[in-house]
Every structure is written in structure tokens, then in C-alpha cells.
Amino acid sequence: MSHPSSETFGDNARAALADTTLRGALRRATDLFGEKRARAVRSVPDWEDLRERARRIKEEALLHLDRLLEQFEERAVAAGATVHWAQDARGACKIVADITRSSGARRLVKSKSMTTEEIGLNAALEREGTLPVETDLGEWIIQLAGETPSHIIAPAIHKTKAQVAELFVEKLAIEPSDDIEELTRTARRVLRRHFAESDLGVSGVNFAIAETGSILILENEGNARLTTSLPRIHVAVMGIEKVIPRFADLEVFLRLLPRSGTGQHLTSYQSILTGPGAPEGEGPAELHLVLLDNGRTGMLADRVTRQSLACIRCGACLNVCPVYQNIGGHAYGSVYPGPIGSVITPQLSGVEKAAQLPFASSLCGACRDVCPVKIDLPELLLELRARVVSRSGLPHSPDAARRLPRRRLERLGFRLWARTMASTRLYGWSARCARLVLDTRLGWWLARRLLPPLGAWTAGREARRPAVRPFREIWRQDLRDSGGGA
Amino acid sequence: MTAQARAAILSRTSEALTLARRTAGKLPVEPPPAPAPAFAPFERIERFRRILEGVGGRVWTASDGEGPHAALERIVAAAGATRIAVSDAPFALQLVRRLAGERPGIEVVPWSAGRAALVETDVGVTCAQWGIAETGSLVLESAREHHRLVSLVPPIHVALLPQSAILGTLGEALDVVRVASGALRSRAVTLITGPSRTADIELTLVVGVHGPKELHVILTPEERP
Numbered sequence: 232m233s234h235p236s237s238e239t240f241g242d243n244a245r246a247a248l249a250d251t252t253l254r255g256a257l258r259r260a261t262d263l264f265g266e267k268r269a270r271a272v273r274s275v276p277d278w279e280d281l282r283e284r285a286r287r288i289k290e291e292a293l294l295h296l297d298r299l300l301e302q303f304e305e306r307a308v309a310a311g312a313t314v315h316w317a318q319d320a321r322g323a324c325k326i327v328a329d330i331t332r333s334s335g336a337r338r339l340v341k342s343k344s345m346t347t348e349e350i351g352l353n354a355a356l357e358r359e360g361t362l363p364v365e366t367d368l369g370e371w372i373i374q375l376a377g378e379t380p381s382h383i384i385a386p387a388i389h390k391t392k393a394q395v396a397e398l399f400v401e402k403l404a405i406e407p408s409d410d411i412e413e414l415t416r417t418a419r420r421v422l423r424r425h426f427a428e429s430d431l432g433v434s435g436v437n438f439a440i441a442e443t444g445s446i447l448i449l450e451n452e453g454n455a456r457l458t459t460s461l462p463r464i465h466v467a468v469m470g471i472e473k474v475i476p477r478f479a480d481l482e483v484f485l486r487l488l489p490r491s492g493t494g495q496h497l498t499s500y501q502s503i504l505t506g507p508g509a510p511e512g513e514g515p516a517e518l519h520l521v522l523l524d525n526g527r528t529g530m531l532a533d534r535v536t537r538q539s540l541a542c543i544r545c546g547a548c549l550n551v552c553p554v555y556q557n558i559g560g561h562a563y564g565s566v567y568p569g570p571i572g573s574v575i576t577p578q579l580s581g582v583e584k585a586a587q588l589p590f591a592s593s594l595c596g597a598c599r600d601v602c603p604v605k606i607d608l609p610e611l612l613l614e615l616r617a618r619v620v621s622r623s624g625l626p627h628s629p630d631a632a633r634r635l636p637r638r639r640l641e642r643l644g645f646r647l648w649a650r651t652m653a654s655t656r657l658y659g660w661s662a663r664c665a666r667l668v669l670d671t672r673l674g675w676w677l678a679r680r681l682l683p684p685l686g687a688w689t690a691g692r693e694a695r696r697p698a699v700r701p702f703r704e705i706w707r708q709d710l711r712d713s714g715g716g717a
Numbered sequence: 718m719t720a721q722a723r724a725a726i727l728s729r730t731s732e733a734l735t736l737a738r739r740t741a742g743k744l745p746v747e748p749p750p751a752p753a754p755a756f757a758p759f760e761r762i763e764r765f766r767r768i769l770e771g772v773g774g775r776v777w778t779a780s781d782g783e784g785p786h787a788a789l790e791r792i793v794a795a796a797g798a799t800r801i802a803v804s805d806a807p808f809a810l811q812l813v814r815r816l817a818g819e820r821p822g823i824e825v826v827p828w829s830a831g832r833a834a835l836v837e838t839d840v841g842v843t844c845a846q847w848g849i850a851e852t853g854s855l856v857l858e859s860a861r862e863h864h865r866l867v868s869l870v871p872p873i874h875v876a877l878l879p880q881s882a883i884l885g886t887l888g889e890a891l892d893v894v895r896v897a898s899g900a901l902r903s904r905a906v907t908l909i910t911g912p913s914r915t916a917d918i919e920l921t922l923v924v925g926v927h928g929p930k931e932l933h934v935i936l937t938p939e940e941r942p
Contacts, residue, residue, distance in 0.1 A: 256919070263920050294738055297730040310904070316723035326719065368926060369917035385917055392919050415915065415923040422927065427832055443901050453869055453913040453928020460865045460905075461832060471726065478895065482888045493916075496768075497852045500928065501908040503894075508904050513828070513863045524726045531733035534741075 234379050237564035237576055240587040247558040253389055257559050260388045264550040267494025268601070275490065284483050286605040289541035292475050293531065299441040299474045300522065306444025310506025312518040323523050324355035327433065327466055330519055331361050334464055336431035339363035342448070342455035343370050344435025345383060345544060346468050346523060348566045349579070352433070363433055364425045366454035368418050375402045381560030383567070384492050384546040389559050422454070432458035432515070436469035437543070438484060439520075442477045445505040446520070449488065449498045456500055460508070465515040467504075470523050472540035484543060487603040492545040526579040535614045539575050541604045548598035548608060554591050563588060570598035574611040582618055589615035659703060666697045761850040761883045762936065768853030772911035773924055774932040778880075785877060788935045789816060789842070792875055793823070796931075798839035802826045802871050806844035806862040808937070809877055813842050828863040832870075841871035845909075845934070848883035849890045854910040855934065856890050860903035868909065874929040876909070880936045 235243040247253060272278050292299060304314045317323035331339065339356065341347070341363035353374075356363055365374040369386035373379065376398055380386030387395070396409040405417055434455055438447045446467055448455045459465050475484070481503075489495045508514015530536040549555045549569030560568035565576040565585065573588040589612045598608040651657045668674035675696075756764060766776040777788040789812055793801065799822055803813040817823040826838050835841075843864045847856035855876050857864040868874050884890050894906050913928030924930055 260920050294734060294741055297727055297734060300727065300730065315719045316726055317719070318722045318725055322722055366927065367917070368915045372917065385920065387917055388920070390918070392921075395918050411918050411921045412923050414918060415926055419926055423836065426927075427836055442899065443895075445901060451914045451916075452926040454926070456865070456869050456907070457927055460869065471730070478899070478901075479888070479891060482891055485887060495772075497854060497908070497910045499772075499909065499911050499913055503901070503906040503908075505901050505904050508859065508865070511859050511863075511904050513859065513865045514905060522726070524722075524729070528726060528729040528733060531730060532737060534737065537737070 235561050235564040237580070237585040237588060240562065240564060240585075240591065243562035243564060244558045244591070247562045252391065253559055254557060256389055256391055257556060260382075260385065261550045261556045264384075264494070264546075268491060268547060268550070269494075271490035271494040271496065274496075275486070281483055281486055282603055282605050285487055285543075285603055286541065288475060288480050288483060289604050293472065293537050293540055295476070296471065296474065296531065299476055300471060303439055303441040303444055303474050304522075306442070307506065307520055308444070310444050311510065312444070312506050312520050315519060315521045317521055317523050317525070319525050320350035320523075323350045323468065323521055323525070324352055326519075326521050327352060327468070328355060328359050330464065330466055331356065331359065331431060334431065334517070336462075336464060337361060338425065338428045339431045339433060340366050340425055340429040340458050340462065341370075341433040342435070342450070342458040343367035343386070344433070344468060345380075345566060346435050346470050347433060348380060350468070350523065350525065352468070364422070366422050366426070366458055367450075367452060368415065368454075371418060371422065372398065375399075379561065379566070381568070382546060382549060383544055383569075383571075389561065426457050426461055429458075429462045431464040431466065432462040433466045433468065434458050436467050436473050436520075437488070438481060439469055439474045440476075440478050440481065441474050443505060445478070445503050447481060448502045448504070449485075449500070450502075451493075451495075451499045453500060456502055459502060459504060460514050463515055464517045464519070465504075465507070466519045466521065468521045468523060470525070470540075471527055472542075488543050488545055491543075491547045491601070491603040530575075530578050535607075535610060536578060538606045539571070539578065539611060541606055542571050542575070543604055545603055547601040547603065551597040551601050553593065553595065553597070563591075570608045570612070571606070574608065574615055577615050577619070582615070582622060586619045589613075589619060662701065662703070666701070669697055756850055756885050758881070758883075761885060762880055764850040765848050765853055765883050768850075769911065769932075769934065770853075772853060773914070774853065774911045774934060777933060777935045779936070779938065785812060785935045785937050786815060788933075789813075789875060792873070792933050793840060796839055796873055798823075798873070800824045800826055800838040800840075802828065802830070802835055802838040802841040802867045804828045804841075804843040804862050804864050804867045806864075806877075809842045809844050809862075812877065828867045832866075835866055835870045838871040840873040840875060841867040841869075841929070842875045842877070843868045845876040845878040846882065847890055847893060848878050848934070849885075849887055849908075850883055851886045852910055854887075854890070854908050856894065857907045857909065858894060858903040859905035859907075864907065865905055868907065869928050872925065872929055873931045873933070874909075874912075875933045875935060877935050877937050880938060 307314055315326045317326055339361050365371040372387040372395055381389040392409045392411055399405050400407050436446045437449050489498050507516055507518040509516040530539055548571050552570050555569040563572050565572050567575050576588055577585040592612050594609045596609050651661055669678055769776055801813055803809050805828055813825055817825045826834050844862055845855040846858045846861050896902050912924050912930055912932045913926045914924050915926045916922050
């Protein structure tokens, strides 16, 4: 099954807008998430305080990332973990495949991890003959369906229960039922068998604490606890930006992340793991931590882009974004959709591959308002737009090629616009010309059907008749001398 | 191979940040967080119970007219349970063995029995080292008790929590699991706030996915560890 690419974002978005089932599912889901989050935030009187503290902790952590990474590694190794470093996706997949092979692990289970999606781990392990079974319910559903996640927190948010039921009937040969409890019971039963036989568990990491060499994993289902306690080997994959300085810092993030993500004051389970468990008699004999770069170091130098690494993956910006709300995650063609995806995808995959994403926004700023770590997403979107526009090479995609003449026209148009707006005389003269044209029938007809490429601009907008007296005239003649009027 | 990657990543990171650090100036020192409101012990118990029951947990106290033994009896009877998994915490063992002694047909499965046996159990009984009033959570420390599988695999989890071990806030809980040097006492610290749940299908809440469907906390009068 082919997955939409970020290079054809425009087409993907149009297709998504035409999919009424998808839009219904998205509308219900984002409304509910929004409501729950708002209620949770209202119940915390010092919410803004917390956001500011979190922003500062992340700022400090990123500014001193090199020292903190070394400290984290030292403490983790002292606790008995093995720390691996990977410069890119291929390197990371190779590390996990090597661990799997050398340990003789045959059956793998996996808990939810966006980072492992980013590096394409499942496909890489499948090539080795050891496809991990996803155990998070939403992830398992999309694994069965051969799809990719459409939301950071709720991967199967785009599926209705009828679609899930159909999928289960087809893949698991169960009796048809679209009772959600029944479907969940089926998932529990089937996945328990996988857990019972698993040799190796792969997980992500929500936070890595430099001070103690520990990792923290949050969840509601219990599958991450099973994945990290039952098998004899635990492999945890994390982007290097997950490191925070002190154990006590967790308090701030534990207050923010569950509320921002799902509207809960805390998720059902938090596991704080330091080294393999076996020395205490329970838990894995081996803990492998895979520290991933994959483009993150490239974001560190510039203050504006460095903020993108503060993201704690709550998904709040997705839920509140009017673009995401209408097209869903798949249209972005990336592991990370929505506002945060629009800024990190071009940085991780290259600006050419995701040139349209930073433009998929009206810059309304709703994302900035809800971000628990106060990432200024509109600032980032503008920065990335500037990068896209200033690139000398042209994106080699059919979508972009079509826009080429439009690009040149756009540039010319904006140059003329800037000249005109900067000069009162030029502005007045062109406004007078425009009135002359619009006052004729032909002129009015033209204005409403303006030639392509500008035609797209007027397709969804009403042309308005000019006022009887222009404001310039009213100002000059009536208002200026009388001190501005009433 | 990974040593090469390590050197490359660390040097890229340092290079990128050296200039940034110079221009960033001094980061403002964090003011200490406002002291958390101090709850009186009774208030802590009440708050703990209210919040945990709000997310689907069930809290049993002496005011229910019964001690821990009677509470456990009721839970086991209501579930029709015959196989009970138990951790190695002395109080949990004592309670479960007493129950098994009084009722024939109840099989006791120790924490170390292995996956295959644990998967067949109906109830898992552990202690909890701490509770958190602010969030209605349990804190379990692996250094004190082998809780990881017994509190997770059976569909019902019963945790015995000393009333006096209910802390006020999350911050206090994060503090108490460390030793004097700042290191963590346990390899696995597990915070539990209610039964297992998911809303992955149409955002409809379903309780009891991979972890327990029921969480019972029996408050006991014994002293905290």
C-alpha cells in the first residue's frame, strides 16, 4: 500500500477534503481532544507558570545538550544499560537489527514510538525476518491495515469503529461486531499471546534524565509496561532531544504532558527505568538505549530552529490547527503531521521533500497558544517558508513543476505590490486606476474572473465594489484638519 | 561503529552550541516552585480516594467497616477468583496465604512463577510503597518488592497501601524514591493511576486493555516502609 508523500501535499490535502468520512472522524476527535484539554487546563491555576518553567528547562537542556548527553550515557552505563549512538535512520535500524540477530531473538513486540516510525524500524526488521508486533491498540490497528499513523497521540483516529471491525474480521477471522469493548477484548486476547512468547521488546522514551541515567515512559494501556518487563531484552529508541537535566524536572512535564495530550491529569502508568531489571530479579536482562541524531544536530545552532527540539509530542497543536482538523495527518505525508510536523519534517527530511508544508498554515497562532513548552510555531513556519523560497535549487516534484511559472509571477507581483504600497503617490494613482476599471461593466466582470494564476485567489472570494468616496479623500478633506473626527 | 557515530554526534552538538551559548547569555536561575499546599493526613486520604475513584479505581478503607483481610475476601469473592498471584512483600504474602488457608480451592501463585502461570491468574496482590494525594496515584518501587508483573498481568490488581504513606504531591513522590546521593533506589519505579484504559477507537473510552481492568487499593493502618 503506498503512503502519501509530503511532496504531493497539495493533492493529498484536496483528496482528504473530499473524504467526508475522514472529515467526520477528524471533527469528532479534534473537538473531543480540544474540550478535554481545555477542561484539564482550567483545573490548573498555575498553568502559564508551568509552561514557562517547561520552556526554560527545555531551553537549558538544549543549550547544554552535549554535556547532558554525556552525563546521561555515563549514568545509564553505570546502571548496566548499553548505550548506542546512531547518526541516521539507517544506522539506528542496523543497531536494532544487530541486537536482534546476535541475541537470537525471534519474536518482537513493540510499544508506541514515533521515533521508530521516523526511522522506518518495522520495515527494516521485517527485512530481517523479525517484524515486531505493535501492541498499542491504535498502532496495532494501523499495522494490520498496512497504514501509517495519522496523529501523534491517537494513531488510528481517522478510522471509524466500522472500519476497525471490518479490519478485524478480515485479518483475525473474528465474528463481525462493531462493539468497541468487544473489539478491544479481541485485541487484548490476541496481543497477550504475542507478549507471552516475546524475546525482545522495543519501546520509545518520553524523557531521558541526565542526572540519573533513567528513562520515563508514559501510557494508558499497559502495553509499554509489558513490552519493557516481559521480554529478556529491552531496546529503547530515543531522539537526542529527549534528554532533560534533573530528575526533579519531571514534575513539570508530568503536569503538562498528560493534560495537554489527552486531558488527563496523569496517564494510567508511568515507568521510570534505570538500567536493566534483572539484577533485582525481575525485568529484562539487557537494556539497550539507542540515541538518534537523524538531523537533530542540524537544528541546534539557530535559536529559532532549536525550539523545534523542545517538543514533548503532546499533539495539542494538531488538535487545534484548522488545517489539520480538516485534512488529517496522512495528507502531510510524514510521521509528524500538523504544525509541529510542518516545521520538523522539512528539517529532518530536507526542505525539497516537504517544501509545501510550512505554507499549509494561515499563521493563526492557535498552535503557539496551546504548546505546553511555548514553541513559537508561527515564527518557525515563517523561517522555514523563507528557507523554501530562498533555495536556489528547485524542488523536483510534479506538483512544484506545475507551480513554476506561478512562482515567477508571484515574485514579480509581490515586488510590484511592495513598490506601490511604499509610495503614497503610486498607491493613490493605482487605486484611482482600479476604480476607473471597476466602474465599467467589463472591468467588473474581469475582476471577478481574474486570470489564472490569480484566479485561485478570487475563486472563493466575493469581489466588492469600491466605496463611493475613497477614505483618502475623506481624510484629506474632512477629517485631518478637524483632529480626526468624532 | 557506534563509537564513531557518538564522536560525530557529540562534536556536531558542541560546535552548534558553542556560539549559541556565548550569545544566549546567562539563563535566568529558576525560582524555587511555590511550596505545595500541605494537606493534613486525613485530607490526604480523602483527596487520594476521591481522585483515584474519579478515574475508575476503588479505594477500601477501615471506614468501610472491614479490615484488609475482609476487603480482600470481598474482592476475591466478587471476582469469583481462584488463582491469586502475589508479590514477595511480607504483608501481601501474609494476607493472601491467610485467605488461601481459609478457603480451599484458592491457589497462590508467587511472583516468580513465570509468564505462563501468571497469565492464568485472576487477581494480583501487591503492596504499594507510597500514594500520592494530588493525583490519586500509587508508587511502587522494585527495590522493595517484586511488583512489575503481579501488578500488571492479572485482570484485577489489589494494592495494599499504608495510610501513613500517602504523600501530598507528585514532587514529594519524585523525591522519596531517591537515596541520599540523589540516585534512584529502584531500577523500576511504577506510578499507577487507575486501571488500564484506551480511547484509540473513535476516542471511546474502554477500561481494561493490556493492564488490569480493575484496580483496588486497600488502605491499611500499618507503618510506612
